[in-house]
Amino acid sequence: MSDAGSQLKEKIKAVTRANEEFYHAFESLDVGCMDRIWLQEDYVTCIHPGWSLRVGWPAVRDSWVLIFNNTFSMKFELTEMQVQVAGDLAWVICTENITSRQGEAAQESRVLATNLYEKAGARWKIIHHHGSPVME
């Protein structure tokens, strides 16, 4: 494989890992985990299913606090994953198959996500999350 080819392969592996860390942070329901994986800049953005747009790290962080305070447990299984890299930017498209509990009852749902990552030093940090309900 060419150097460029193996570099791309390494980048895709690193971005895939960053995406897994994002969903581990989501499952942890611990905002401290989100603090470690998000780029804390004023241009980061987040769209949760049905919510309006959050711009900038303080507003994005606040949305995770809200979700975590209102969720008892959440498990993700990812399917239809697409990982693309261009320079220091990467994007992951995936289907989140979610089992969540807010009270006693478990609920299954499907969300489509677009996640953007930026290479900040040695690490890929998440800079945009867009989740939306699948109704089909």
Add this chain to the structure above:
Amino acid sequence: MSDAGSQLKEKIKAVTRANEEFYHAFESLDVGCMDRIWLQEDYVTCIHPGWSLRVGWPAVRDSWVLIFNNTFSMKFELTEMQVQVAGDLAWVICTENITSRQGEAAQESRVLATNLYEKAGARWKIIHHHGSPVME
């Protein structure tokens, strides 16, 4: 302004224009306009509000044909626009304030969009569109 600064400013202008062209193509309800602005690759993706994921140009194109065949008119007003560029990749986050007609009645709706663009030669082409309903 530094050279890098003015180059970035030019790129942001060009991406903003590409994003306007995308919504003009949407309003035109003419799939030929979409043919001209999409990068016709197997990694392009599209998520319409509530729909499942479309991967690859033929599946993405087919979704536009379906929408255009079932829409009488559609007008977009964009707000909360964020345009970011990193190398040959750019992303636009915006709120689509839509007035649409399928039969006699006009309908107002709000959709949040993540649009990704890739610089292909001299032009920025769209490679991903994710639209989702705002329910807040």
